[in-house]
Amino acid sequence: MEAREVRDIDDAIRLVELRGLSHVKVGIADIDGVMRGKYLSKEKFIGALRGGFGFCNVVLGWDLNDQLYDNVQYTGWHTAYPDAMVRILPHTCRDLPMEQVNGQSMLFFLCEFVESAAAICPRNLFQRVLQKADDMGFSALAALEYEFFMFRETPQSVRDKHYQNLTPWTPGYFGYSVLRSSVESDYYHQLLKLCEDMDMSIEGLHTETGPGVLEAALAVDEAGAAADKAFLFKTFAKVLAQRNQLMATFMAKWSHQFPGQSGHIHLSLKDSQTRLPVFHDPDQPHNMSKVQRHFMAGVQQLLPELMAMYGQTVNSYSRLVPGYWAPLNATWGLENRTTALRLIPGSAKSQRIEVRIGSADANPYIALAAALGAGLYGIEWQMEPEPMVEGNAYTQTFPDRLKLPNTLWEAAQRLKQSEAAHALFGAEFVQHYAATREWEEREFRRHVTDWELKRYFEII
Template identity: 45%
Template sequence: MNTEELLIKIKNQESTKIKFAVADIDGILRGKYIHKDKFCNALENGLGFCDVIFGWDCADACYENSEITGWHTGYPDAKATISSETYREIPWENNMPFVLGDFSNDRKYAESTCSRSLLKRVAAQCEKMGFKPIFSQEFEWFNFMGTPSEITASNFTDLEPITPGMFGYSILRTSLNQSFFNDLFELLHRFNIQLEGMHTETGPGVMEATVIYDEVLAAADKALLFKSAVKEIAYQHNFMASFMAKWNLNLPGCGGHIHQSLWDLEQNRNLFFDANTPDNLSTTAQQYIAGLLKCLPEILPMFAPNPNSYKRLCGGDWAPRTLTWGIDNRTCAVRAITGNEKSTRLEFRVPGADTNAYLALGGSLAAGLYGIKHQLPLTSHPVTGNGYLNLSNGTIPETLEEATTKMANSAIAKELFGEAFVKHFTQTRQWEYRQAANKDLQWELKRYFEII
C-alpha cells in the first residue's frame, strides 16, 4: 500500500483514530493514538515525535552520556515518517488501524539513532550489489501465569509458567492452553504476521515460532511486531510473555535465530545455492559466512544487547559462543542448511530473543555483505560434532562491557554502519552495563522480563 492508497483508506475508515509506533534503540515500540485527520496530514508532512525515545533506556531513565539528545538539547521533536507499507489492523483491538514509522527523512536521527533507518541503508546497499535479501527471525519465549501488576507485586518471585516440566514438541501442552495457542496463530495471521510453524520448546511454558520469510525490511518489521503482538495476546489470557534471553539460570535461554539468504533482484534464483559444490554452498554463500564470522566479535552488542544476553551465551545450552560454522549443525554460530535451491539458507544462532530486529537483521546482513565485498575466503572447515568445544577460530566477547568496548573501537563497525551510529549505540550500551554493575538476576528480571 502506497501513501495515496493509505490516505484514501484512512479517510474512509469508521475508526476516528490510528495507532502509530516507532522503535527505540532497544527495539521497544514507542507509540501513540492519533486522530485520523492529524494522521492524514502527517502522511504528507511527517509527524513530530519527542526525541527522548532515543535519549532514554528501557526503563525510561534518561541517558547521561548521550550527545545526540538530552537535557542539554531540550528534547526537541524529531520528524517521523509514516511507512505506509506497514499498514495493518489489530484484530484484538477492534481492528484498530496500525502503522509503523521511522526517521529516515530526518538526517540527524537517521544516521545515528534510528534502527529502522539503519536497516534500510544496509538493504539498499545490498540491492545495489545486485542481491535481494530474504530473511526471517524465529523466537523462543516463556509464558507465565498472571498480569503485569500481579507479577510486579510478587517482586518477580515464584514465577509460574503456564505449563510444567521439560516437554519440547509436545502436543499435550498446546492442548492444555488451546485457546491461547490458537489465538496466537490466528490473530497473528490476521495481523499480517504469518507463522511457518509454532511448537513447545524445552522448558516450562516455553514456545518457539518462526515467522514466514520476507524481504529483510518487511521481515524485521514482522519480527518486531511479533514480539509486541505475542505480549498483547498473552494479556488477553491473563498471561505474560517474556523474551528475556535467560530469565532462569537453570533453564535454556531464549534464542532469536536469524534465517537468511541472498537472491537475484527478480527473486528467481537463490544465490547461496550451487549444485556443483559438495555442500551446495556457492562462493557467495561461503564469503557471506566468512563475513559473519569475521564481523561477529566486532558488532556483538547488536545481537546481544544487554547484560542478561551474555548469561545465555555460555558456550552450550543451544547458544554458541565460538566462531564456528557447520552443515546442519546446531552447536555452531552459523548453521548452513543446504538442500534444494529454494530452501538453502544460513541460520545465525547467536542472537537472542531480546534483540532489536532492525539491528540484529541489519547487523547480520551487513556482516555477510562485508565478506562478499572483501571476497573473504572461508578458511575454516565446517565443524562436525560439538561446536561449543571448538575453539580453533576463537570466541566472542563474554560480557556486554567487553563487547561494547570492542565495538566502540572497531574500524569494521564504523565501516559497516557509520561513525555516528556506532558512537551513539555504544554509548547506550555503556549506559546499560553501568546500570547493571553489581546487580543480580533479580534486578534483570525487574528490568527486562516484560519490556524487552
Template identity: 50%
Template sequence: MNQQDIISFIEQNDIKKIKFAFADIDGVLRGKIIGRQKFLDGLADGYGFCDVVWGWDSSDTPYDNGRTTGWHSGYPDAPVRLDLATFRQVPWEDGIPFFLADFSADGNGKPDSDLAACPRSLLKRIAHDCRKMGFHAEYSQEFEWFNFRETPQSLQQKDFRNLEPLTPGMFGYSILRPSLESAFYHDLFDLLGEFDIPLEGLHTETGPGVYEAAIMHDEVLKAADKAILFKTAVREIAYRHELVATFMAKWNADLPGCSGHIHQSLWNPEQTKNLFYDPAQPNCMSELMRQFIAGQLHCLPHITPMFAPTINSYKRLVEGAWAPTTVTWSVDNRTTALRVLNRTEAYTRVEHRVSGSDSNPYLAIAAALASGLYGIRHQLTLDIPASVGNGYADKKHGVLPANLSEATRAMANSPIASELFGPEFVDHFTRTRDWEWRQYVSQVSDWELKRYFEII
C-alpha cells in the same frame, strides 16, 4: 495500498483514530494513537515526536552519556514518518489501522537530522546497499519465549520471584501441552496471521510454558518489521488470556535460554534463483555463500552487541546451552554460530544462531546482512573449516565476548563496526550499551547478599 487508497479507506470507514509505532534502540515499540485529521496532516512532512526516545533506556531513565540528544539539547521534537507500506489492522483491537514508522527522510534510510540512532533507518540503508549490489535479501527471524500465568501487577507484587509458568515440566515439541491452553495457542497462530505476521510453525520448546514460532520469510525490511511486531503482538495476545510473555534471553539459570535465530539468503533481483545454491560446489554452497559466511564470521567479534544487546544476553551464550560460544560454522549443526541448511535450492540458507530473543530485530538483521555483504564486498575466503561434532570445543578461530562490557568495548573500538554501520550509529549504540553495563554493576544482587551478608 497507496496513499490515496489508504486515505479513501480511512474516510469511507469513518475511522477516527490511527495507531503507529517505531522501534527504539532496545527494540521497544514507542508510539501513540492519533486522530484522523492529525494523521492526514502529517502524511507529507511527518509528526513531531520527542527525541527523548533516543536519550533514555528501556526503563525510561535518561542516559548520562548521550550525544544524540539529552539535557544538553533540551529533548526537541524530531519528525517521525509513517511507512504506508506497513499498513495493517490490529485484529484484537477492533481492527484499528496501524503503521510502523521511522526517522528516515527517504526510502534508503538516510536520516533527515543527526538521528542516526534509528534502528529501522539503519536497516533501510543496508537493504538499499544490498539492492545496489544486485541482490534481493530474503530473511526471517524465529523466536522462543516463556509464558507465565501472571499479570504486570502480580510480577511487581512477587518481585519477579516464584512465578507460575503457563504449564509445568519439560515438554519440547509436545502435542499434549498446547491442547491444555488451546485458546491461547490458536489465538497466537490465527491473530498473528490476521496481523500480517504469518507463521511457518508454532510449537512448544523444552521448558515449562515455553513456545517457539518461526515467522514466514520475506524481503529483509519486511521480515524485520514482522519480527519487531511479533514480539509486541505476542505480549498483547498473552494479556488477553491473562498471561505474561517474556523474551528475556535467559530468565532462569536452570532452564534453556531463548533464541532469536535469523535465517538468511540472497537471491537475484527477480527472485528466481537462490544465489547461495550451487550444485556443482561442495555442500552445494556457492562461492557467494562462502564469502557471505566468511564476512559474518570475520565481523562477528566486532559487532556482538547487535545480536546480544543486554546483560542477560550473555547468560544464554554459554557452553552446552543450545547457544553458540565460538566463531564457527557448520552444515546442519546446532552447536555453531552459523548453520548452513541446504537440502534444496528453495530452502538453502544460513542460520545465524548468536542472536537471542531479546535482540532488536532491526539491529540483529542489519548486522547479519551488513557483515555478510562485507564478506562479498571484500571477497573474503572462507578459510575456517566447517565444524564437525561439538562446536563448543572448536575454539581455534575465536570465542564470543563473555559479557556486554567486553563486547561493547570491542565494538566501540572497531573500524569494521564503523564501516558497517557508520561512526555516528556506533558511537550512539555503544554509549547506550556502556550505560546498560554501568547500571548493572552498580546494583547489589540477591546472590551477593546470600553469599556475603553474614559470613564475610
C-alpha cells in the same frame, strides 16, 4: 479495501475514511527494540502522511526503564529534547483485531525517524543495509524465530512477587508437545489467527524445552518486511498474552535453571535482476556457492566485533554458557546446532544460513543489520570462512580471534573499535549505540544481585 492492500498515502487515507475511524495508531522502534507509539487523530494522521510529524527525540535517548542516557551526543539535556521528524510508512498498515471501533478494526502503521535522527534510527539503519545489498545487485530474504516463556502472571503480580516464584503457563520439560498444544489450544489458535490477521504469519509454533516455553518461526519474506514482522510479533504476542491474563517474556535468560531464549535469523540472497537465488551451487560441496561462502565468512569474522548488536542486554550474555544450545565462538558447521552459524543445504530456494548467536531480546532491526551487513561485507572483500566445525563445538578449542565477548561492556568496546562497523553502519550509529550499551552495563553494576547476597552476605 483491506489493510494489507494499502501501498501508498492515498490508499491509507481512503481506508481510514472507509472505516470511519476518528483516530489511528502508530508505532516506532526505540534503540532497545521496544515499540513506542501513540494514537493520532484522523486529521493529524492525514497531515503526517503527507508531511511527517514530530516525535520527541527522547525515544532515542532513554533506556528500557525510561531513564535518560547520560553519555550520548545526539540527544540529551544539552539538546533540550526537541522533536525529531518521523515519517509514517503506508505499506506497513495492519489491522488491530483486538481493538474494535464501531465494528471496525483499529488501523496501525509503523514509522521511522528521518532527517538527522535517521543515522541512529534502528529501522532506518536496516534500510541502509538493504540499500547496500541492492547497490551490490542483491535482495535479501529473511525469517526470524523466537523462543519465549509464558507465565500465569500479570504485570502487577510479577512486581508483587519481585519476579520470584513465578507460575509457568505449563509445568515441566515437554518439547514439541502435542498434549500441551491440544490442552491449551485456545491460546495457540488465538496467536496463530492474530499473526495471520496482522500479516506476520507463523510458519511453525510448538513448545520448547522448559516450563511454559514456546518457539514461533515466522514465515520467510523479503528482509525488510521480515524485520517489520519480527518487531510487530514481539509486541503483539505480549499484548495477546496479557489480554489472556498471561505474560510472555523475551528475556535472553529469565532463570539459571532453564535454557535461554534465542532469536535465530535465517538469511539468503537473490540476484536483484533475475530474482534467482545465489546461495545455491550444486557443483560445490554442500551446494554452497562462492557468494554464500563469502557471505558466511563475513558473518563469521565480524561476529566478535558486532556481538553487541546481537546481544544487547547484560542478560544476553547469561545465555552464552556451555551446553545450553547457545554458541560460544564464531564458528560454523553443516546442520550443526552447536555452532554460531549453521549452514542449511538444500534446493536453490531453501539453501540458507542460520545465525544462531542472537537472543530473543535483540532489536530485530539491529540484529538483522549486523547479520546482513556482515555477510555483504564478506562478499565485498571476498572473505573466506574458517574451517568447518564437525561434532560438538562446545567441547572444542578455537583461535582467540573467534572468541566472542563475555560481557556487554566488552562487546560495546569491540563495536566501537570496529572499522567494519563504522563502514557498514556509520560513525553516528556506532557511537550512539555503543554508548547506550555502556550505559546498560553501568546501570547493572549499580545494583546488587540475589546471587551476590546469597553467596557473600554471611560467609565472606
